Amino acid sequence: MMPTVSDICTKEIVSINIKSTISDAIKLMTEKNVRSVLITEEDCKNYFIFTTNNAIEYKIKNLSLDTKLNELNLPKIQKIDANVSVLEITNKDDLISEYFIVLDQGKVVGILSQTDIINNIDPQMLLQKQTISSIMLQYTVQTVYENEATINAIKIMKNEDVDSVIIIDDERKPLGIFTTKDFLNIVSETADFTLPIKKYMSSPLETLPKDVKIYEALRFIRTKHFKRLIVTDENDKIAGVITQQELLRLINNKWMEVIRDRGLELSKINDELMKKTSLLEATASQDFLTKLYNRRKFDTLLQYEIEQINRYQGREMSMIIIDIDNFKSINDTYGHDVGDEILKELAEILTKLSRNSDVVSRWGGEEFALNLTHTAIEDALFVAEKLRATIERHTFSNNLKITCSFGVSQFRTTDKANDLFKRADKALYEAKNTGKNKVVLERL
Known part of the structure; x- marks a missing residue:
């Protein structure tokens, strides 16, 4: 019989009030030897998680340890009924979330994590x-x-x-x-x-x-x-x-095999698991905010294209690196929510103005990367200038205007993937330091 969430969740919960400080949370985590603590509101309507990753983020940002937890933009935890089976929870769209709060008739009885699932699977x-x-x-x-x-x-x-x-x-x-x-x-x-x-x-x-x-x-x-x-x-x-x-993905695949053997009785769950597998594969390749390819997927596709060029000869390929000018001031002035909306709108512009054969990705932060297949650097320059002008004319969220700087490079037969990127990145650096809102080509 498939275990329920209540059977496998962690019932020894380490919690702290949302009005406590970052310092209080870190001390509690160290004292209890845990990587996360549950954050509760007084009315218990919402629950949040503070993890070691949050602590790292705030250290890099030099945020004061005396900052209250309710001043942070911490993610809410999804609530899960204690009687849901482990198999059912793998069909939920947000399985990629690391934690779930487990409720039994409205009362918190535990926290479910990927670790709990791992620790309760029979090898x-x-x-x-x-x-x-x-x-x-x-x-x-x-x-x-x-x-x-x-x-x-x-x-x-x-x-x-x-x-x-x-x-x-x-x-x-x-x-x-x-x-x-x-x-x-x-x-x-x-x-x-x-x-x-x-x-x-x-x-x-x-x-x-x-x-x-x-x-x-x-x-x-x-x-x-x-x-x-x-x-x-x-x-x-x-x-x-x-x-x-x-x-967990491997386990999910194994469960699908078991379900297929059980026949028509569980055919509906089997279909859901198939969809879940596709979702997990897509999620692993996708930037959460912009829905573009993430850096890892971009690197994989770029390496594949280089192998094709080396195999068939005669093909051309160019890369464009894009960086939003003065993006930090936007976040500082209007907040990260507005900054996130601008990133999403820019991703839409880049997608709409790209060919189906081009690879558009969020490289990280406010940087984006485009891999233009079958494209010489002269044509890539035209594409970059078109993108630059379109972005400059576009009115973004909060009636804001932004500009971007561009670095462009072309693949050479002696290149590795990193060489192509380095030249584009160097050209971008020159664009940022010579006035911004411009396109600069690589220097060989």
Whole structure:
């Protein structure tokens, strides 16, 4: 029988009132050895979560630890009935959310997280012949050299949207790991963030070989209470990272197989699970705010296009990097909600003025990237100028006018993906520093 949410949720809730400070929340998390606390309002209408990721964000922004929690833009937690089955909750559109508040007849009885789901899955349900390398994420692990300043590692975690970085020596051999939990421990002690990251890393680094079976990896993550697995190759070099999110997707696929075997009785749930799988795949490739491709998906498609160029010869490709001019002043003056609306409207403009074959993505913050296939740099210049003029004429939310700066580069046969980006980014930097609201071509 499929367990219910009430069966698997965490019932020992660590909570704090919304009128408390960031400092109070961090002290409580450190004292209770948890990565998140439930924030409650006095009328109990809404619930919020304060996590280690929030603590990192406010540290980078130099926000005072005396700031009240009710002054922060914390996300509300979705409420889930305690009697809902674990299978049903995987069909909800916001499974990507990390936490749910569990209610039984209106009373809070627990919090459900992805970790709770992981810890209550029988490993024998999963594939016992497939190795962990077959589901390993295909993107570069974020690494930091041992003598780099701690604040640099924290900024990488924030900018790359990861909850850990691997610490390496000069020979790129792994020495340890720095996670959001490590950050939480040191921020509560007001540590010196200019010191080398090796002072605060956790070591030795516990890893698994890429040929380990998936069910063994699940046992490992349950025993160690890790949020991620670090996977190594045959030379003991880091091969990649697998998060709990990836394991949940694997479990979801396995459940679909079980349901198909049970026949017509559960055909409706089976259809919903199919839709859920497609949604998860789309979500992994999509920027949450603008609905454009995210940076990881852009990198994947760019690498594919480069392989096609190298294979078939004669193709051309250009890249445009776009940055909103003076965007910080918009957020400071009108607030982040208005800033978010501008980002969404700009994403619509970029999409409407692009071809179906072009790849439009949000690169990060107020930066966007366009990969123009079968396009020489002269044509990319025309596209960039058209975009620049359209944006300048457009009236955005709150009756605001904005401008953007553009950097343009063209792929060369000796290029790697990063070379193409670096030249476009350098051209963008020149545009920003020579008056803004202009298009600058790469300099070879």
